Amino acid sequence: MTALPARRLLLVHAHPDDESINNGATMAKYAAEGAHVTLVTCTLGEEGEVIPPALAHLAADRDDALGPHRIGELAAAMDALGVEDHRFLGGPGRYRDSGMMGAPQNDRPDCFWQADLDEAAGHLVAVVREIRPQVLVAYDTHGGYGHPDHIQAHRVAMRAVGLAADADFRPELGEPHDIAKVYWNCVPRSAVEEGFARLRAAGRDSLFPGVATVDDIPGVVPDSDVTAFIDGTAYAGAKAAAMRAHATQIAVDGPFFALSNDLGQPMFVHEHYRLAKGEAGADREDDLFAGVAA
Ligand SMILES: CC(=O)N[C@H]1[C@@H](O[C@@H]2[C@H](O)[C@H](O)[C@@H](O)[C@H](O)[C@H]2O)O[C@H](CO)[C@@H](O)[C@@H]1O
Numbered sequence: 001m002t003a004l005p006a007r008r009l010l011l012v013h014a015h016p017d018d019e020s021i022n023n024g025a026t027m028a029k030y031a032a033e034g035a036h037v038t039l040v041t042c043t044l045g046e047e048g049e050v051i052p053p054a055l056a057h058l059a060a061d062r063d064d065a066l067g068p069h070r071i072g073e074l075a076a077a078m079d080a081l082g083v084e085d086h087r088f089l090g091g092p093g094r095y096r097d098s099g100m101m102g103a104p105q106n107d108r109p110d111c112f113w114q115a116d117l118d119e120a121a122g123h124l125v126a127v128v129r130e131i132r133p134q135v136l137v138a139y140d141t142h143g144g145y146g147h148p149d150h151i152q153a154h155r156v157a158m159r160a161v162g163l164a165a166d167a168d169f170r171p172e173l174g175e176p177h178d179i180a181k182v183y184w185n186c187v188p189r190s191a192v193e194e195g196f197a198r199l200r201a202a203g204r205d206s207l208f209p210g211v212a213t214v215d216d217i218p219g220v221v222p223d224s225d226v227t228a229f230i231d232g233t234a235y236a237g238a239k240a241a242a243m244r245a246h247a248t249q250i251a252v253d254g255p256f257f258a259l260s261n262d263l264g265q266p267m268f269v270h271e272h273y274r275l276a277k278g279e280a281g282a283d284r285e286d287d288l289f290a291g292v293a294a
Pocket residue numbers: 015016017018045046047048049097098099100147249259260261262
């Protein structure tokens with residue numbers, strides 16, 4: 001087996017599209033710099049709404065073919081970001097999209113929200129012990145905005161961090177590995193307010209009939225909570241292309257976008273992180289691998 005690059009980053013997301021929205025610039029940056037970037041997506045996004053009318057037939061209550069379609073969207077997004085290692089937790093379709101919190105789909109026995117935590121974390125432990133990343137990126141305890149699959153992805157990721165390092169847990173999955181740094185996605189309030197100010201100023205050109213609010217943005221935190229800041233300027237084009245690849249979920253209009261709710265919101269080129277495990281650098285970090293031995 002070819003030796004992996006010295007720097008290895010693992011990201012865990014709930015649906016195809018979350019990775020590009022939250023971490024597209026970060027993934028493109030580290031892939032371009034030669035780090036090994038691994039994305040694990042927990043569901044195929046089978047319960048998503050569909051933006052393009054021509055693809056409406058894919059929806060769960062029609063052909064129920066959105067999941068396989070979003071596999072293709074994710075592959076195109078990874079091409080745009082230069083990321084070659086992307087996997088589905090337990091294999092494609094192992095855990096079904098649970099729908100928004102409170103939806104009847106939350107009760108389907110095959111959905112991610114109903115998954116056994118240690119069984120799901122076991123699939124991720126296998127990836128952690130194979131790739132042996134120094135850095136893991138996941139959602140915060142609320143999953144950013146309270147979607148059940150996002151909350152479950154947080155729980156599975158954090159459970160896997162502990163189990164992967166435990167020599168007594170399923171030794172057949174490989175040698176124990178302790179991930180040095182765990183970050184949670186976040187957005188500082190100042191960046192959200194600046195982004196909406198930009199969007200309002202461009203309002204007449206915006207494609208979108210409505211505008212989102214600060215409360216619609218996942219993971220807004222006080223600026224003082226931010227540990228790491230990744231300047232995505234050089235990768236803004238790659239991030240926008242990756243978000244466009246998720247055409248059933250995201251409509252991109254220059255530096256803005258909307259989900260299927262048609263509410264315009266700013267595309268954040270700079271991406272921010274809150275350290276949940278490990279030692280922070282001396283001041284605000286501009287490198288997720290800061291202080292980690294290669
Ligand atoms: C970004 C994200 O997590 N998208 C999820 C989410 O999609 C939202 C959902 O369909 C909601 O009803 C819409 O109003 C909103 O515009 C969508 O972004 O939930 C979907 C179902 O679980 C999921 O497939 C999608 O990836």
